[in-house]
Amino acid sequence: MRKAILFVAFLFVGAFLLLGVADMRPFGEPQMAVMDDYYIQNAQPEVAVNNAVTAVVFDYRGFDTLGEATVLFAAVVGVLGLFRKLREDER
Amino acid sequence: MNNNSMSVIVRTVTRFMYGLIILFGFYVIMHGHLTPGGGFQGGAVVASAFALLLVAFGSAGLKGQLNLHWLQSIEEFGALAFLGLAFLGIGTAFFYNLFANSGGFLFGASVPTGSNAGVLTAGGLVPLMNWAVGLKVMTGIAAVVIVMLVGSHKEETE
Amino acid sequence: MIVQSILHVVVLVLIVIGAALAVWFKDLLSSVLALAAASLLVSLEFYMLQAPDVAIAEAAIGAALTTAIYVIAIRRTARKEEE
Numbered sequence: 150m151r152k153a154i155l156f157v158a159f160l161f162v163g164a165f166l167l168l169g170v171a172d173m174r175p176f177g178e179p180q181m182a183v184m185d186d187y188y189i190q191n192a193q194p195e196v197a198v199n200n201a202v203t204a205v206v207f208d209y210r211g212f213d214t215l216g217e218a219t220v221l222f223a224a225v226v227g228v229l230g231l232f233r234k235l236r237e238d239e240r
Numbered sequence: 241m242n243n244n245s246m247s248v249i250v251r252t253v254t255r256f257m258y259g260l261i262i263l264f265g266f267y268v269i270m271h272g273h274l275t276p277g278g279g280f281q282g283g284a285v286v287a288s289a290f291a292l293l294l295v296a297f298g299s300a301g302l303k304g305q306l307n308l309h310w311l312q313s314i315e316e317f318g319a320l321a322f323l324g325l326a327f328l329g330i331g332t333a334f335f336y337n338l339f340a341n342s343g344g345f346l347f348g349a350s351v352p353t354g355s356n357a358g359v360l361t362a363g364g365l366v367p368l369m370n371w372a373v374g375l376k377v378m379t380g381i382a383a384v385v386i387v388m389l390v391g392s393h394k395e396e397t398e
Numbered sequence: 399m400i401v402q403s404i405l406h407v408v409v410l411v412l413i414v415i416g417a418a419l420a421v422w423f424k425d426l427l428s429s430v431l432a433l434a435a436a437s438l439l440v441s442l443e444f445y446m447l448q449a450p451d452v453a454i455a456e457a458a459i460g461a462a463l464t465t466a467i468y469v470i471a472i473r474r475t476a477r478k479e480e481e
């Protein structure tokens with residue numbers, strides 16, 4: 150019974166993936182290239198950085214990096230807090 | 241297999257490799273605004289060297305060499321430095337790149353447009369943010385791995 | 399161009415094989431190593447798609463750090479999967 154349900158779910162997800170593949174665009178042709186062109190044209194004059202990805206990560210999309218840093222900080226604090234009891238017992 | 245350390249092959253290769261991995265990580269952080277990579281990637285590479293050391297030598301191999309409080313302090317310093325650098329340009333906007341193309345001595349040089357070799361002293365706040373995030377990521381992940389290895393030591397000795 | 403396409407297909411098939419092996423193995427250490435191999439192949443695929451930033455991050459996080467954390471966890475707990 151459980152395997153039958155899993156198989157049906159597998160078929161369902163696989164059918165949706167195949168449906169999505171059916172109307173995929175050709176490889177390497179993005180739908181909206183305006184923003185990409187802006188970054189590629191203006192990363193060097195505006196941010197004075199050769200690596201356009203770093204210009205996006207730390208300048209144009211700085212908030213994303215701030216959120217990522219917050220997530221990492223929360224993870225580290227969580228792990229340290231989780232193992233704190235064990236370390237104090239060891240002392 | 242005493243002391244949680246792995247076999248002699250793993251330990252020898254680790255002793256040979258970890259310096260090179262740390263050097264490569266610092267190279268990735270330092271050249272984050274010129275070559276592929278950046279603070280997060282370089283910090284993860286350095287932290288993977290620490291994780292390799294811990295897995296190969298066990299918790300006894302690092303006893304007293306890497307202090308957990310120091311790691312935590314450096315991680316929080318990195319996070320606060322990143323936030324502070326973001327606040328530097330608050331006069332215009334949050335995350336405004338204040339030093340780029342300013343001509344000052346702190347990463348203020350300009351970069352010619354088109355494909356070139358890159359200028360190491362350019363980029364404004366981007367290299368400083370690379371260092372802040374790199375320090376944060378390397379010490380944070382190293383602290384996680386150390387605490388997982390040392391903190392769960394108790395059940396094993398029972 | 400055709401060589402590149404064949405290389406892409408080979409790497410993608412190897413990724414799927416590595417992921418399937420990671421699920422299939424009963425020995426958890428072998429499973430973790432299969433996962434690390436799949437992760438390294440994903441990193442190679444990113445590099446072939448000209449995204450070296452993501453490739454470095456994937457190689458460091460996926461192939462090195464998660465493997466180390468899993469090895470530590472397996473050393474502390476059981477090595478064999480229970481049915």
